[in-house]
Amino acid sequence: MSLFLIKSILSIIFILSGFVAIICMLTLMGKTEKKISADFLRKMHKISGFVFFALLLAISYFCLKYWAMVGDQISTRAVFHGVLAFGLLIIFILKISIVQFYKQFLRFAPVLGITVFCLAFVVFSTSGGYYFLRALYSNPEQAEPSTASQPQIQGSMETGAILFQNKCNSCHFSDKEDSKLGPGLKNLLKKETLPHSGRPATIDNVRQQLIRPILTMPSFANLSEQEMADLFSYLETL
Numbered sequence: 001m002s003l004f005l006i007k008s009i010l011s012i013i014f015i016l017s018g019f020v021a022i023i024c025m026l027t028l029m030g031k032t033e034k035k036i037s038a039d040f041l042r043k044m045h046k047i048s049g050f051v052f053f054a055l056l057l058a059i060s061y062f063c064l065k066y067w068a069m070v071g072d073q074i075s076t077r078a079v080f081h082g083v084l085a086f087g088l089l090i091i092f093i094l095k096i097s098i099v100q101f102y103k104q105f106l107r108f109a110p111v112l113g114i115t116v117f118c119l120a121f122v123v124f125s126t127s128g129g130y131y132f133l134r135a136l137y138s139n140p141e142q143a144e145p146s147t148a149s150q151p152q153i154q155g156s157m158e159t160g161a162i163l164f165q166n167k168c169n170s171c172h173f174s175d176k177e178d179s180k181l182g183p184g185l186k187n188l189l190k191k192e193t194l195p196h197s198g199r200p201a202t203i204d205n206v207r208q209q210l211i212r213p214i215l216t217m218p219s220f221a222n223l224s225e226q227e228m229a230d231l232f233s234y235l236e237t238l
Contacts, residue, residue: 011128160234
């Protein structure tokens with residue numbers, strides 16, 4: 001199971017626990033007659049808050065791990081997601097501090113709670129929501145334009161190995177099939193199908209995956225034809 005999938009599953013529980021917490025808070029604050037006891041609502045709010053906080057810490061850890069592995073290849077979406085996650089963590093800790101230690105500011109707790117939930121929804125949308133949408137709307141069987149008519153360029157395996165180290169190594173193993181952030185690429189072109197996309201394991205389909213990737217893999221459409229040829233020469237040796 002990939003890091004992205006684990007993180008996305010956790011994010012669903014994360015946003016659901018936040019939803020339960022905000023509903024309990026709003027019900028407690030509401031002036032209408034409550035059909036559920038206030039003690040039960042407070043207990044549910046507290047439990048869901050603990051779950052929310054634990055998953056927020058886990059998501060923040062995954063963000064740090066991803067940033068460390070990817071380095072300067074990180075996407076703009078991932079940067080935005082990470083900054084929001086850490087901002088959310090700070091605001092949530094501030095809310096807990098007010099409730100526990102600075103009760104003179106308790107009137108601000110509901111506003112902070114609503115702010116936390118709104119930020120949590122944006123954090124979920126830029127991570128788990130994005131992952132599941134990509135998975136839902138990706139079409140592995142869709143035919144891609146053939147590149148067979150393009151002139152063949154001689155690639156360099158040595159240059160391709162350096163390119164792999166710089167561009168791909170942070171997410172993929174080259175010497176085994178185990179998942180890192182993405183699937184391991186050992187024997188990639190010796191298999192019947194490519195991981196994730198399910199397309200036949202051919203150079204043309206690897207090219208399409210680099211240009212129009214399935215799921216959360218970033219696009220490498222900016223690679224030149226020579227760089228593509230070098231990379232493919234290296235992949236053929238795995």
